[in-house]
Amino acid sequence: MIPRFGPPPGARDYRLRPGAYALLIRGGAALLTFQRAPVPEFQLPGGGIDPGESPLCALHREVAEETGWSIGGCRRLGAYRRFCFMPDYDFWAEKLCSVWIARPVLRRGPPREPGHEAHWVPLDQVARLLPDPGGRAFVTAALRRGAAGQARR
Numbered sequence: 538m539i540p541r542f543g544p545p546p547g548a549r550d551y552r553l554r555p556g557a558y559a560l561l562i563r564g565g566a567a568l569l570t571f572q573r574a575p576v577p578e579f580q581l582p583g584g585g586i587d588p589g590e591s592p593l594c595a596l597h598r599e600v601a602e603e604t605g606w607s608i609g610g611c612r613r614l615g616a617y618r619r620f621c622f623m624p625d626y627d628f629w630a631e632k633l634c635s636v637w638i639a640r641p642v643l644r645r646g647p648p649r650e651p652g653h654e655a656h657w658v659p660l661d662q663v664a665r666l667l668p669d670p671g672g673r674a675f676v677t678a679a680l681r682r683g684a685a686g687q688a689r690r
Contacts (some may be wrong), residue, residue, distance in 0.1 A: 539616050539633070542671035546620040546631070554623065554630040557596035558583030559637045560676055561608060562684065566657040567676075568641050569666065570603040573652040575624040579666040581636070581676070582655075592635050600639075604655040605646045608639040614679055617671040636675040638684050 558581040561568040570582045582603045586595040593611060600608050619632045648655055658666060664676045 539618050540671075540674075541618045541620075542669070542674060543619045543621060549629050551620060551629050551631040553633065555586045555592070555633045555635070556584055557586055557592040557599065557635045557637060558672065559596055559600055559608065559611070559639050560614070560663075560679055560684065561600070561604075561606070561639055561641045562660070563641050563657075566659055567663045568604055568606060569656050569658050569663065570648070570650075571654045571656050572603075573654075578668050579656070579658070580669070581667065581672045583634075583637075593637075596637055596639070601645065602650040603648050603653045604641075605644055605648045606641045606655065607643045607645055609642045611637050611639040613637050614675055614684075617675070619669065619671050634671055636672070638679055 560581060569579045571579050582600045583596060584599040586592055596611060597608060600606060614636045616633060616635045619634060621630060621632060623630045660680060664673045667673045
């Protein structure tokens with residue numbers, strides 16, 4: 538069963554929105570994206586999987602758009618569900634989030650996604666900065682299992 542984080546779904550229609558998100562570790566820090574709008578917040582880099590796109594291809598594309606970095610050594614950690622309103626798209630979504638761990642390999646330039654900034658955050662601060670309870674849970678579990686060492690391989 539895929540765990541659910543956040544409030545249960547309400548009595549409304551939800552659009553399924555699969556997405557891929559990455560915990561990117563290098564040198565004792567994680568690369569997060571900071572999105573200014575609609576609410577300023579730190580996030581795991583990633584986003585929606587387009588129709589016909591594989592989760593791994595979406596992950597590479599989204600990380601590059603939001604951070605400017607290319608990634609390698611991707612390994613899937615798991616998945617979770619979350620029901621929420623997506624103000625950027627003006628709909629309620631059942632987000633099916635796959636979470637990956639990967640290495641940032643090369644900075645190719647600044648983030649291409651408007652309103653996004655790339656930030657290196659010490660590993661002990663990452664979970665507390667993430668507003669999404671699912672992302673926090675996966676980061677906490679991965680770091681407990683020693684993912685920082687595995688990401689360097």
